[in-house]
Amino acid sequence: MSLIPVTILTGFLGSGKTTLLKRILTEAHGQRIAVIENEFGEENIDNDILVADTEEQIIQMNNGCICCTIREDLRDTLSDLAKQKRAGTLTFDRVVIETTGVADPGPVAQTFFMDDEIAELYLLDAIVTLVDAKHGDKQLDERQEARRQVGFADQIFMSKTDLVSKEEADALSHRIKHMNPRAPQKRVHFGDVALKEVFDIKGFNLNAKLDIDPDFLKDDGHAHHHHEHGEHCDHDHEHGEHCNHPHHHVHDDDVKSFVYKSNRPFNPTKLEDFLGSMVQIYGPRMLRYKGVLNVTGMDKKVVFQGVHQLMGSDVGPKWAPGETKVSKMVFIGIDLPQDLFKAGLDQCLS
Structure with a gap:
């Protein structure tokens, strides 16, 4: 069956x-x-x-x-x-x-x-x-x-x-x-x-493409480690949650998301250790997380995703000829320490 x-x-x-x-x-x-x-x-x-x-x-x-x-x-x-x-x-x-x-x-x-x-x-x-x-x-x-x-x-x-x-x-x-x-x-x-x-969305399929709204990445530039702030911002934010743009109210939601991107490949052992330790500590607060990764020594993409403490990964399709090998990850959770995650992921790069 x-x-x-x-x-x-x-x-x-x-x-x-x-x-x-x-x-x-x-x-x-x-x-x-x-x-x-x-x-x-x-x-x-x-x-x-x-x-x-x-x-x-x-x-x-x-x-x-x-x-x-x-x-x-x-x-x-x-x-x-x-x-x-x-x-x-x-x-x-x-x-x-x-x-x-x-x-x-x-x-x-x-x-x-x-x-x-x-x-x-x-x-x-x-x-x-x-x-x-x-x-x-x-x-x-x-x-x-x-x-x-x-x-x-x-x-x-x-x-x-x-x-x-x-x-x-x-x-x-x-x-x-x-x-x-x-x-x-x-x-x-x-x-x-x-x-x-409603059906056959494949939201839990490891090899379904990583859906991150492209406008979200453009929005406040928070996929990057540095960005320019508009005149309406309090300057010290990554996520628009304290950003007083006229088009939306200030909501400091505890459920937030952040995106991590890098053009440098990951060291697989370091990454596994780091993600494993983060899941141990923050798993109950990690709602959904997913990524398509460029891993040293591999000509295929590595796809991973998780719900709370449960994390899985799989080898995906080959990088296409001429395709930019960029790792993209999105984390959605409750009050996750974004800076700690980003600094730790930086340390896992080859």
Whole structure:
């Protein structure tokens, strides 16, 4: 049996997860989707879509999708679904896990790497996060779970933009980009999203290209070790978080990102030791990190990525003839000591 792709759908309460999910489940796309729903609060797909009061854990829908509510451990539910798929009692092509609005998606993602049985059955494709344009700023200010949901995301959808001005939506988008520059953002209306923007994103695929918004790199020049500051800046910043540009408010979010680039190759032993020690110390605060590396003595790219303490690497494609061999890394985390990371990475260069 080939690996079953999984999408984690997350977002704060009221951000439109259920609307998006309802659209995915009721659309005639020919895919059979199993939805695993964390029961929490009023947001319950079953009530909305099925209007069925049933004790059954797994409900078949008329378009071939199935819906199950977690009344036990996620791992057990995944294991049970795979067993039924193998036995032929259930047919589905992929799984969507809708987390509760106040959930940190980290532990859900880790289930797919830490548990051997689950890793042999399922392939985590991406974490998709919805942000409510109307309440997003306040939620990001007040709730770390909301900031983590943005930090973990591979794709971000901003909902309810019709309830705010374009300037407000732009300011929120700018803020989110500084928290997570590797996740593309899209503004959506009532869950109106093409399936290809939700599924098969390959956010956890080591060899998927390193998506860092090119405008983010241009934005304040913080991919470089030195840059010019505009007249509106407090000078001492790397990240625009204290930068009083007229186009956005000052938000000192604890979830921040930084990019490291170098044209010099890495010494692989030094780099492994350094990253290993950083993950030991800061792993719980490292949400997502990913890089494409130029390593001494190798004609192929080395790709690495991680979630919290779990880090993996793989040999990627060859550097193309004439391609500039540049290492690019992005780190997204909670109050990570950027200067320490950058100085340590500098020490790992050949």
